[in-house]
Amino acid sequence: MLSDTELDHIAELARVRVAPEKREQLKKDLSAILDYVEKLNKADTSSVEPLYQTTGLVNATRADEPREEFPMTEKLEELLNGQAPARKERFVKVKSILKKN
């Protein structure tokens, strides 16, 4: 079973807060899944390279040239920035990052 400290640490990493009344259930759910995946320890992987993707493609790059699919116009800028909850002129406005002294 996950400890309270572990749960808090994971929530911090995930940038979410867990309501007090949901803590026990969440600990139970996550622990059940972590118990289930323990079975991977039975698989012998001592001489196996990890597989992160299946296409076999390596360094799928393109020519370093400008592309014209999304020319930046006022309209596109409005589509992209227009949904930000807070704006100032052309910029997305965010809350303070550093504390004022």
Next chain:
Amino acid sequence: MTANKNYTIKSAREDLDKGQISAQELFNYYRDKINTENKNLNAYLTVFDFPNSKFLIPNSLLAGIPCAIKDNMLIKGTRTTAGSKILENYIASYDATVIKKLRTTGVVFLGKTNLDEFAMGTSTENSAYGPTKNPLDISRVPGGSSGGSAAAVAADLAIFALGSDTGGSVRQPAAMCGIVGLKPTYGRVSRHGLIAMASSFDQIGPLTKTVEDSAIVLNTLCGHDIFDSTTVKKEVPDFTATLNDSIKDLTIGVPKEFFAMPTGRQGAGLSLEVAECVKTTIAKLETLGCKIKEISLPNFEYALATYYIAVPSEVSANLARFDGIRYGYSAQDGENLIDTYFKSRTEGIGPEPIRRIMLGAHALSSGYYDAYYLKAQKVRALIKKDFDDAFKDVDVMVGPTTPNTAFKIGEKASDPLALYLEDIYTVPLNLAGLPGISIPCGFGSQSQMPVGFQIIAKPFDEATLLRVAHQLEQALKTI
């Protein structure tokens, strides 16, 4: 217009070409049906009006054909929610590549369909907009996560639909609603404009009423895309051209592990009714002249555990973008920037994505990375190798799509792991990047609900996959 037309792409094309119905009349027929029936099913989250564009695209089988799109693919200027409250008012700023491709064929979009939040689930009960019901029995789930798309096609509220499949999310709801669901090879179809869940797994595929329709839609979707560097520059064959080529003498592999699942935990074992149906269908393939061969995938038992480490890890990274800053739900009472992240995410994202984000954050975190994430990627290599080895001796593999038929709404809702186990036969394909299709093969003797038959092919061999599926589908009709 009166009775249920249950159009396929093929039959609608004939009526359109003969002038028996116009594209607008066809659209209105579906819109009227949606207006009446969607409140019972909750398959659609958004419906569109008839567009002002032209459908006289020569030689296009799809011109004027109304279809539905899972609400995690972007259609420019329209709402895309991904089934989440955090994107409740999000308006797409561009077309997904698959949408662009469909537009060139002249299809008409009826609307956007319901899904488990961010495509995480096997029942469509995880949507922030309420569950979708199975049209064959509204007390049951339609499967998930593309449950809205599957229900829309099964209820004839669309001629076909698109879904996305990260661990079975096209094939599993297709199985539970009695229709055809295809997951192409990883790398076949661009995911540009698909809201990412797990990027080394996600693939877009069609949900259709017939295998032939599946081939028609797949023809349109495939190809390299500069906006998705995982798409391969491979030639795309005409998948409809070879549907009727002989399947005599093909060797069909039946992995013995599929039928030897350990029981114990509720719902974990292969149900008797599904096993019966699938075995009868395998016998049918034999009567079509195929050779049946028992094979082994020794690491099959690890597939689901591997999946539930690797996928949440990618989920935790992909969903980090939903932070309440640039778009989507944003808590306005945050004290500072990081507090805005915490509040927006906690208030905007539902319980299942939160569980997976947390699992992933844990699996990737310092001190646990080797034990979980790296271990899972190594086992993933073993699972891929099992398939590679087995495919040296067989042309395709077959088995059940799901261990059970559609279950009751709420039956498994309190047990995340029980829901995960519904994906046990579908996730190995995503781990290995293989194409697979689910076709209906009958009804369970107990539940009277549809049973899905899964066919698996070698990478990029959708042609053989569809050929076997098509001929089996025809043969099953004549029982």
